[in-house]
Amino acid sequence: MSQQLVSSSLSQDWKGCKLPGVLLGDVTAATISATAISPIITAIDRAVVENTASSNRPLLSTLKTHIVCSFRHPRLFFALKPFYVWTLYAATYTTANSVGSIGKASILDIDRVLVSSITFLSTCLVNVPLGVWKDVRLVQVYGKPTAAPSPAFSYIQAPRFLRIVGTTFLFRDAITIFGSINLPPILSSTVPDSLFSTPVIKMAVMRIFTPVLSQIVATPVHLLGLDLCTNTQSTSRERATQIRRSLWPMTVMRCLRIIPAFGVGLVMNTGLKEYFHCKVGVTSTG
Numbered sequence: 001m002s003q004q005l006v007s008s009s010l011s012q013d014w015k016g017c018k019l020p021g022v023l024l025g026d027v028t029a030a031t032i033s034a035t036a037i038s039p040i041i042t043a044i045d046r047a048v049v050e051n052t053a054s055s056n057r058p059l060l061s062t063l064k065t066h067i068v069c070s071f072r073h074p075r076l077f078f079a080l081k082p083f084y085v086w087t088l089y090a091a092t093y094t095t096a097n098s099v100g101s102i103g104k105a106s107i108l109d110i111d112r113v114l115v116s117s118i119t120f121l122s123t124c125l126v127n128v129p130l131g132v133w134k135d136v137r138l139v140q141v142y143g144k145p146t147a148a149p150s151p152a153f154s155y156i157q158a159p160r161f162l163r164i165v166g167t168t169f170l171f172r173d174a175i176t177i178f179g180s181i182n183l184p185p186i187l188s189s190t191v192p193d194s195l196f197s198t199p200v201i202k203m204a205v206m207r208i209f210t211p212v213l214s215q216i217v218a219t220p221v222h223l224l225g226l227d228l229c230t231n232t233q234s235t236s237r238e239r240a241t242q243i244r245r246s247l248w249p250m251t252v253m254r255c256l257r258i259i260p261a262f263g264v265g266l267v268m269n270t271g272l273k274e275y276f277h278c279k280v281g282v283t284s285t286g
Contacts, residue, residue, distance in 0.1 A: 018280065022277060022280055023098055023102075024276075025272075025273065025279065026097030026101055027094050027097070029269050029272035029275075030093030030094040030269060031090055031094075032268070033089070033266075033269035033272060034086050035086065036265070036268060037265040038085045038089060039071060040067065040260055041257060041260060042086075043063060043069075044063060044254075044256070045135075045138055046138065046142050048222075049142045049230075051249075084134040084138060087130065088127070088133075091126050092123060095122055095123050095126040095127075096122075097269070097273050099118060099123070100115065100119040101277075103118055127173075128173045128177075131173050132166050132170060132173070136169070139226060139229045164228060165225050168224055168225035169222070172221040172222045172225065176215070176218050176258075179210050179214025180207070180262055184210045185203075187206050191206070208262075211258045211262045212255045215254040215257075215258060216255075219247065219250055219251040220243055220247060223247065227242055
């Protein structure tokens, strides 16, 4: 009975508020969060693409160069072609925030699980195709081997995009989404409660650990997609050799990349969203 009263109260709270103000807070939270994490993610993605295209580039040295350039030359970063990562995460966070808010304002008192399901599906429909688009564009910008990494953000015409590349990237995203959404509850049920002080902490650890773990499987698929796009004339044996050569450092790099995208970014987005909701007199729940 008390739970029904709380649900009814929350529903009236959401229905009584001005939804445009809530949505403005959702977009603002998404924009700030995407802006905070996009420089480091772009630097990692660019270093991975360039290392795949040219085996003569030290991965860590290239990564360091691009991280420094992202912060030293923010005008170039935010104004020119390589802003694909920001677009991906801004759109993803905005969709998750806005669809969730609209759902809570309209049907929270009917079925909260339905709101969560619609939010998840909507976010996937935005994130997956934009993720493939982002990777293809980064390959077109940075996928051609050159003598040395340049801090300048210049566009390079790459070979025509192949359908198999998009399919490969879609499969990679399916692995990551499964590891981020479906796998944590499965693994959580197998971990003894005695290892964690509360079930909430156990689930939080699983939600951080399993997306990182999923990159052990996703990275070879990602490298295959990059090689198919940047080295169109390679044989199957040459592709396998290229993937084996860079598999370990690339796996570590992509595991680290998950932390800002699925950890810092999501935490910042959630916190800012709740803050802006409170400013318009709405209580966020989950």
